Amino acid sequence: MYAPDDRKPLTVPALAEAKRGGHRLAMLTAYDAGFARVFDESGADILLVGDSLGMVVQGHGSTLPVSVDDMVYHTAIVARGVRRSLLVADLPFQADATPERALEASTRLLQAGAQMVKLEGAGHKLEVIRFLVEREIPVCAHLGLTPQSVLRLGGYKVQGREDAVARRLREDAAAVAEAGATLLVLECVPSGLAEAITAAVVIPTIGIGAGPHCDGQVLVLHDFLGLHTGHRRPKFVKDFLGEGGSVAGAVKAYVAAVREGSFPGPEHSYE
Numbered sequence: 001m002y003a004p005d006d007r008k009p010l011t012v013p014a015l016a017e018a019k020r021g022g023h024r025l026a027m028l029t030a031y032d033a034g035f036a037r038v039f040d041e042s043g044a045d046i047l048l049v050g051d052s053l054g055m056v057v058q059g060h061g062s063t064l065p066v067s068v069d070d071m072v073y074h075t076a077i078v079a080r081g082v083r084r085s086l087l088v089a090d091l092p093f094q095a096d097a098t099p100e101r102a103l104e105a106s107t108r109l110l111q112a113g114a115q116m117v118k119l120e121g122a123g124h125k126l127e128v129i130r131f132l133v134e135r136e137i138p139v140c141a142h143l144g145l146t147p148q149s150v151l152r153l154g155g156y157k158v159q160g161r162e163d164a165v166a167r168r169l170r171e172d173a174a175a176v177a178e179a180g181a182t183l184l185v186l187e188c189v190p191s192g193l194a195e196a197i198t199a200a201v202v203i204p205t206i207g208i209g210a211g212p213h214c215d216g217q218v219l220v221l222h223d224f225l226g227l228h229t230g231h232r233r234p235k236f237v238k239d240f241l242g243e244g245g246s247v248a249g250a251v252k253a254y255v256a257a258v259r260e261g262s263f264p265g266p267e268h269s270y271e
């Protein structure tokens with residue numbers, strides 16, 4: 001049984017065990033070996049090489065300009081700092097437009113050191129998830145506010161407040177799990193909806209702006225260290241550097257808060 005203080009590497013099958021055992025998972029984004037090493041050694045369960053790097057590292061206004069080459073480069077350098085944490089890498093915009101493109105990009109990400117790829121949405125992406133999983137590529141799905149859909153959504157807004165959208169998100173969550181995803185990120189959805197989805201799916205949910213009832217939480221490195229990147233600071237962000245006193249201390253405070261369920265609080269959540 002996976003235990004949160006276990007210093008052995010976290011494996012893909014251990015994610016389901018963590019959910020069954022009620023152990024909340026603490027995930028952070030990382031973009032280079034130095035931060036990855038500190039995050040790994042300080043107890044983060046999962047590291048995500050997010051395409052958020054387009055905004056917080058490269059300085060773009062969205063994640064759309066990020067390329068597969070960018071993701072492979074950052075995944076390779078993060079992987080050098082990782083010993084225990086499970087390493088997930090994002091498929092950037094349109095790298096998952098077809099199953100074949102997704103397979104090619106995912107293969108490069110796994111060969112760079114990732115153990116799982118993350119992709120946004122359901123719909124035609126269900127075929128992509130099935131295609132990858134059948135070819136031994138573990139997949140993390142991402143629903144709710146999907147930043148690669150920013151043009152269609154008209155901005156970075158909470159998703160699922162209307163009944164029809166909430167119903168579709170519940171159906172999409174069931175569908176991505178059925179298609180073979182091992183993990184599900186829920187971004188910017190009301191707490192009650194995230195709670196219902198978490199109870200309904202067998203795979204762990206990882207929330208960001210999705211309330212306290214998910215099976216784990218994720219924060220972007222810059223947000224969790226209180227670094228200002230020129231973008232509006234969302235409600236769900238908490239600066240852990242203040243209470244942690246150092247980067248390692250901040251990670252330990254974050255991991256402890258996620259595990260005991262004290263983060264996120266109501267002030268970080270949407271109704």
Ligand code: KIV
Binds near residue numbers: 048050052208218
């Ligand atoms: O790209 C990213 O960092 C993400 C997280 C916000 C979940 O997708």
